[in-house]
Amino acid sequence: QASLGIYAGGNYHFKHSTIANYWSSSIRKGRALFISNQIGNISNPLVNAAFDNCIIYGSGQMEITLSKNESQPFNYLFNHCLIRFNDQTAEHKNNPLYDFSNELIAKNIILNKEPLFFDAPNNDLRITKQSNAVGLSDILISTQVPLDLLKKDRTTSPDAGAYQSSDVK
Numbered sequence: 001q002a003s004l005g006i007y008a009g010g011n012y013h014f015k016h017s018t019i020a021n022y023w024s025s026s027i028r029k030g031r032a033l034f035i036s037n038q039i040g041n042i043s044n045p046l047v048n049a050a051f052d053n054c055i056i057y058g059s060g061q062m063e064i065t066l067s068k069n070e071s072q073p074f075n076y077l078f079n080h081c082l083i084r085f086n087d088q089t090a091e092h093k094n095n096p097l098y099d100f101s102n103e104l105i106a107k108n109i110i111l112n113k114e115p116l117f118f119d120a121p122n123n124d125l126r127i128t129k130q131s132n133a134v135g136l137s138d139i140l141i142s143t144q145v146p147l148d149l150l151k152k153d154r155t156t157s158p159d160a161g162a163y164q165s166s167d168v169k
Contacts, residue, residue: 021060057115
């Protein structure tokens with residue numbers, strides 16, 4: 001259904017994550033990220049789902065699905081993130097869950113700009129020096145995760161996502 005699915009509420013904090021969906025082996029219906037506070041008939045509070053310095057992207061136009069049961073809390077925040085959510089049909093135009101101009105749910109995000117992965121279809125999600133994620137991160141969050149997955153320092157001029165940018169493939 002999704003590269004990352006949060007079902008039936010909970011409390012989550014993702015820092016410097018790259019959440020991507022480039023599935024191409026059959027028809028893809030899911031998104032990169034799915035967040036809900038209900039699964040079946042069971043609903044629980046989404047206490048918090050925080051995404052700091054993340055990339056949420058994929059080959060679809062809208063890579064986030066938010067599904068809220070009104071009877072339970074539904075708290076989430078995208079902070080210093082690069083997100084693909086190109087609502088071309090205006091399907092979610094008046095839905096406050098997707099109002100990325102609302103600072104209660106989205107701070108310092110970049111929408112629909114390419115992350116310029118080296119080779120996303122083959123799961124090489126390292127970013128190039130020309131990526132729109134370069135320098136996007138909140139440095140206070142980056143000091144909590146001072147190294148990327150390849151052990152590259154990210155305490156100065158940190159990039160969003162799991163990898164610091166590189167020109168070396």
